[in-house]
Amino acid sequence: MGLNRLYHDKQISILKRALRNDWYMMINTGAVRAGKTQLDNDLFLMELRRAKKNAALDGVKNPMYILGATSAGTLQTNILKELTDKYGFDFKFDKHGNFTLFGVYVVTTFTGSIAGLRSIRGMTAYGAYINEATLANKEVFDEIRKRCSGRGARIICDTNPDHPNHWLKVDYIDKADGKSIIVNHFTVFDNTFLNQRYIDNLIATTPSGMFTERGIYGRWVSGEGAVYRDFKEDMFIDHPPDQITKVFAGVDWGYEHYGSIVVCGQSADGTTYLLEEHAEQYKEIDYWVDVAKDIKSRYGNIKFYADSARPEHVARFVRENIKCFNANKSVLSGIEEVAKLMKNGRFFVVESKVKKFKDEVYQYVWNEKTGEPVKTNDDVLDALRYAIYSQLSEPKAKVKRKSTYGL
Numbered sequence: 001m002g003l004n005r006l007y008h009d010k011q012i013s014i015l016k017r018a019l020r021n022d023w024y025m026m027i028n029t030g031a032v033r034a035g036k037t038q039l040d041n042d043l044f045l046m047e048l049r050r051a052k053k054n055a056a057l058d059g060v061k062n063p064m065y066i067l068g069a070t071s072a073g074t075l076q077t078n079i080l081k082e083l084t085d086k087y088g089f090d091f092k093f094d095k096h097g098n099f100t101l102f103g104v105y106v107v108t109t110f111t112g113s114i115a116g117l118r119s120i121r122g123m124t125a126y127g128a129y130i131n132e133a134t135l136a137n138k139e140v141f142d143e144i145r146k147r148c149s150g151r152g153a154r155i156i157c158d159t160n161p162d163h164p165n166h167w168l169k170v171d172y173i174d175k176a177d178g179k180s181i182i183v184n185h186f187t188v189f190d191n192t193f194l195n196q197r198y199i200d201n202l203i204a205t206t207p208s209g210m211f212t213e214r215g216i217y218g219r220w221v222s223g224e225g226a227v228y229r230d231f232k233e234d235m236f237i238d239h240p241p242d243q244i245t246k247v248f249a250g251v252d253w254g255y256e257h258y259g260s261i262v263v264c265g266q267s268a269d270g271t272t273y274l275l276e277e278h279a280e281q282y283k284e285i286d287y288w289v290d291v292a293k294d295i296k297s298r299y300g301n302i303k304f305y306a307d308s309a310r311p312e313h314v315a316r317f318v319r320e321n322i323k324c325f326n327a328n329k330s331v332l333s334g335i336e337e338v339a340k341l342m343k344n345g346r347f348f349v350v351e352s353k354v355k356k357f358k359d360e361v362y363q364y365v366w367n368e369k370t371g372e373p374v375k376t377n378d379d380v381l382d383a384l385r386y387a388i389y390s391q392l393s394e395p396k397a398k399v400k401r402k403s404t405y406g407l
Contacts, residue, residue: 010190011039018043023182025145025155027133027173030186030218033194033202036158037078037131043156044129045083048102051126054152055104064105066120066128066144070112070135072097078131109144111136117143126150133157138167161220163371169220187218207339210366223366227335227373228381230342231361236351240275243267247275247299250327250387251288251306253313258356258379259283261291263299264387271346272388276353277380285313292322305390307382327386331372334389341388356380 003012018026026043028036048065055063069075083089091099096119098107104126109119111130114137125147130136148155159168176183188199206212208230210223244265252260260279266272278291292304301323306314308326317324328334341347349357356379363377 007039008035008190008192010184010186011035014039014184015043017182019046021179022152023154024180025157025172026182026184027157027159027168027176028184028186029159029161029173029220030184030190031188032160032215033191034186034188034218035191035193036186038082040129040131040156040158041079041082041086044079045087045102047127047129047154047156048104048106050152050154051150052103055126055150058151060126060150062100062103062105063126063150064107064123066109066123066125066130066147067106068109068111068116068128068130068136068140068144070132071110074132075108075110079129109140111140111144113137114139116140120144120147123147124150125153127153127155129156131158133159134162134166134168135159136168141168161214161218163222164220165222165369165371166220173220185218188216205340205344207336207343211336211339222368222371223373224368225365226362227364227366228339228342228361230339231347232342235342235348237273237348238351240265240273240348240350241267244273246391247302248387248391249292249295249302249304250383250385250390251292251304251317251324252379252383252386253288253307253310254379255282255284257281259288260356260379260383261288261295261304262357262380262383262387263295263302264384266391269346270341271348272341274347274349274354274357274384276350277355277357277383279356279380285316288313289316289320289322292317292324293320296322303391305386307386325390328390328393329386330389331385334385335373337389337392338385354380357384 007015028040030036051063051065069079080091093099098105107119107123109116112135116137117140120143128144128148130144145155172181173183175181203216206215210221213219213221245268246266247263249261249263258279258281260277262277263275264272265275304317304322304324305327306324314324314326360377360381364381365374367374
């Protein structure tokens with residue numbers, strides 16, 4: 001079978017270069033669905049065989065290699081399951097969560113937090129593969145690099161772009177010389193296995209601005225202007241529809257700055273409605289308990305996704321028999337999901353039930369230096385993000401029956 005049946009042209013050129021030349025670090029960066037991880041998964045297998053040969057020259061019978069991923073979930077979905085489905089591997093894990101392949105002991109480490117240091121300190125590695133490198137803790141990334149001291153050790157990384165001041169770009173990508181450090185840039189258009197319909201739909205549904213620049217064109221750009229630039233005036237409505245099947249709430253605690261509780265409704269097709277907001281300054285927890293109880297009396301025993309920065313407030317809600325959970329607070333991922341709803345015309349706001357939202361949605365802007373939103377005009381929008389992204393992130397249960405809410 002020819003290579004062009006397995007890889008697109010950019011992957012083939014990178015693969016040939018990786019096998020022909022020596023290098024220390026290869027960073028494959030760019031758009032989503034461009035084929036970066038697929039290529040790196042195969043390079044990982046080739047590097048294991050290479051590591052085994054290099055270790056034999058050192059008289060090492062059981063060389064070690066580092067496989068880094070943000071979490072156990074991403075390790076499984078991005079790498080191990082893909083390799084199992086493609087090549088039929090049956091990975092046998094030991095009590096440490098590691099495995100042996102091609103005679104190389106592969107040490108897995110989770111790079112998303114500083115805890116990832118524990119599994120790799122003190123070891124000598126004959127190479128490393130780091131998936132989703134921009135999401136890695138910098139100290140863990142640096143430790144992996146230091147551990148790769150075996151003969152001929154090389155490091156493979158793949159990543160989607162982040163803001164231009166991210167340490168991976170400043171410390172490594174910007175210093176690439178094409179020899180020791182090689183950087184390969186992908187756009188979604190490089191992947192010729194994607195059909196045009198998919199590409200057109202991806203472009204049409206990706207939020208405008210930074211998300212399009214990074215996700216489609218693979219550029220390392222900062223956000224500019226409004227965060228929710230796809231929000232339009234016609235998304236304000238007078239009344240929610242009757243077809244809402246799920247209601248949930250988000251909570252952003254505050255005192256000097258506004259505290260906020262928002263209530264969202266969702267129809268079966270995922271269209272989301274901001275049903276009401278409650279935003280006030282200088283209110284104690286008793287006030288917010290009363291607000292939550294009133295919401296509960298009208299919508300039923302719905303879930304409240306709250307900012308975990310005030311665990312005593314979350315605990316108070318729970319004691320008051322309010323179904324309160326720590327929110328998934330991932331900033332960019334959460335913003336992207338809210339922005340997708342707006343871009344796709346699946347987000348609406350009951351105008352008479354909000355006030356602060358109207359100001360915030362137009363004044364919520366990017367910080368070009370940090371790549372994240374400016375921490376002003378975000379109280380209601382934070383609560384909204386907590387609500388929408390947290391319920392989206394939960395494991396989906398089978399729906400037994402439809403329920404409706406009196407709105």
